[in-house]
Amino acid sequence: MNDDAMNLRARNKQATREAISRAALHLAIEQGPNGLALVRVNDIATAAGVSPRTYNNYFSSREEAICAFQADQSRRAGQALCSRPADEPLSEAVIEAMVELYTNPEPDKTGLRMIMSTPELEGEALKAFTMAEGPLAEAIAARTGTDLRHDPHSAVMAAAVAGAVRVAGRYWLGPGSTESFATVLRRTLSCVFPSAPPD
């Protein structure tokens, strides 16, 4: 039947997760960066149409719920790099993979600005971005044919890439940014690869 790569069951689960996360972010934006404490778990659950008890079957903190999207995105970092053509130079592959991953869809500037200007949320987002490092390091190691366990190069590069993405976010959210996120991302990422061609 309708096993669209997923049981109906799992589908609903994913939908619920998204609903809760969506509601959480929305409410957080309403309250502003200094009103995080006013976003009650009860409100989130109600807005998402589930029981408060169900809410923390999915998340164990407001921050986690609000940043769930970033977390999900980071989980795909490894796969994003792996799906680049194998004959592409490493630097180009990484840059294009990250641009593809983090601009699809174009990030919600309002939501991101809210997150990055709220210390507690910033911490959670940091965790989320860092989740990308492991898979990224593996993918890089696979591409360069090095051994992840004995050669720190891939791990360091993965960390640097993740860092560059975060820095790009900060610049893009800053006051004087008329450029697209993709542009900023390419610029910061090219700092990581000193031998990278200017384009």
Added chain:
Amino acid sequence: MNDDAMNLRARNKQATREAISRAALHLAIEQGPNGLALVRVNDIATAAGVSPRTYNNYFSSREEAICAFQADQSRRAGQALCSRPADEPLSEAVIEAMVELYTNPEPDKTGLRMIMSTPELEGEALKAFTMAEGPLAEAIAARTGTDLRHDPHSAVMAAAVAGAVRVAGRYWLGPGSTESFATVLRRTLSCVFPSAPPD
């Protein structure tokens, strides 16, 4: 009088902070990576010889208390780089500054391993390490004479350096590490500076 660079009052404050943090880490180690929930705030406060209420005048979560040392250390990252001789090449200055900062004193392997193998603590430690990026970026920008606000190079490099430190920690804590932390640190940091001399 006895203004040893600090009022007696501020000295006690610092001592209390350290006592609480110390007690927290000690108790956490006792309970192991899976028993973080069993480390009650009450126990920490008692062990530190203060009231539970006082405890969260200093910290607002167990995790924050346990990782306070890492946080304090990261705050000094900028200063560490600034205090390197001005005629030193950037890469060497950064490497030596970080080695100096993170091996003085030699890190507590047991405590660190505990922290890095406990998800919630790992997140907090991540926040702590990331606190170093801002000051580091400023110091790097100052050294290279670039404008931090319009040129992302220093920010990206700072993030990469912080990442390299974290990666070094992971490798050093891993099973087959007979080397000193300084050695591992130098190796990962030199990955960040491709033009860095082998020694």
Added chain:
DNA sequence: CCGCAACTTGCGCGCCACGCACCTGATGCG
């Protein structure tokens, strides 16, 4: 020697994570 300001502490409130038990609806099988 005195008053101020900083710090600690006890009290109390509201929120929240989580275990437990029950219910509902999806799933898979004969």
Added chain:
DNA sequence: CGCATCAGGTGCGTGGCGCGCAAGTTGCGG
């Protein structure tokens, strides 16, 4: 097609915790 099974949603109860408030205490400067 109907039944046994089970994953997931929900209500309830409990213990812990963050934090505001209002004293009490102690170092510091005049």
